[in-house]
Amino acid sequence: MGMDVYGKNGGYFRNNCWWWRPLWNYCYEVAPEIISEDLFNRGHNNDGAGLDDKGSKELAHTLRYLLKSKQTKEYEKRYKAERKALPDIKCTYCNGTGIRKDVKCNVCKGKGTERPTETWYPFEADNVKMFAEFLEDCGGFEIC
Numbered sequence: 459m460g461m462d463v464y465g466k467n468g469g470y471f472r473n474n475c476w477w478w479r480p481l482w483n484y485c486y487e488v489a490p491e492i493i494s495e496d497l498f499n500r501g502h503n504n505d506g507a508g509l510d511d512k513g514s515k516e517l518a519h520t521l522r523y524l525l526k527s528k529q530t531k532e533y534e535k536r537y538k539a540e541r542k543a544l545p546d547i548k549c550t551y552c553n554g555t556g557i558r559k560d561v562k563c564n565v566c567k568g569k570g571t572e573r574p575t576e577t578w579y580p581f582e583a584d585n586v587k588m589f590a591e592f593l594e595d596c597g598g599f600e601i602c
Contacts, residue, residue, distance in 0.1 A: 461504065465596025467510070471589060478502075480581035481589060484533065489520045501601055508600040518593035521586055530583040537581045546571035 461478040463471040473481060479502060486498040492513050493501070498508035509517060523531045547553035552563035554570040562568040593599070 462602045463592070463599050464509070464601050464602055465514075465592065467595060467597030469592055469596040469599075470597075471592040471596075473585065477585055480537070480579045480583055483579065484530075484586065485517060485521070485589075486523055489517055492520065494519050504602050506600045506602055508598060510598040511596075513588050514593045514596050514598050518590045521590035521593070524584060525587055525590065530586050534581055534583045541577045544574050544576060547574050548572075 460474045461473055461482075463484040464471075465471075474570040482501045484497070486493045486501075492509070497507055497509070521530070524533075546569075549556070549563060549566035549570055549572045551572075552570065556563055556566060556570040557562065563570075564570045584585040
């Protein structure tokens, strides 16, 4: 599943759900005066929520400022370090036994543990940069 973000001026930005969720979370975290709580929640769905031209330009400005000041890169480092530090969890496919259907579990490779789902969602400053570039001239957008 992916998030297709259509600009009202014809631009287009896409992330799969794994990349979109951390990006949208970051946008809300750094710009809650632009993204309301309702829009934040709806932005995790494909129901057409979005910002108008003014809001898009304001969000682009905020993101560009944070990118230029290296704050986004610092956020990326913390984000990655926090996920790396998460302990493995009991494999949900083999119930921690390492065996599934009388063979080594193909998910955990027989270890009995796996990485938690929080580690499946990447965040990178380059993705923020691409989104900011899209926002600059999109004329407003809808998340579909």
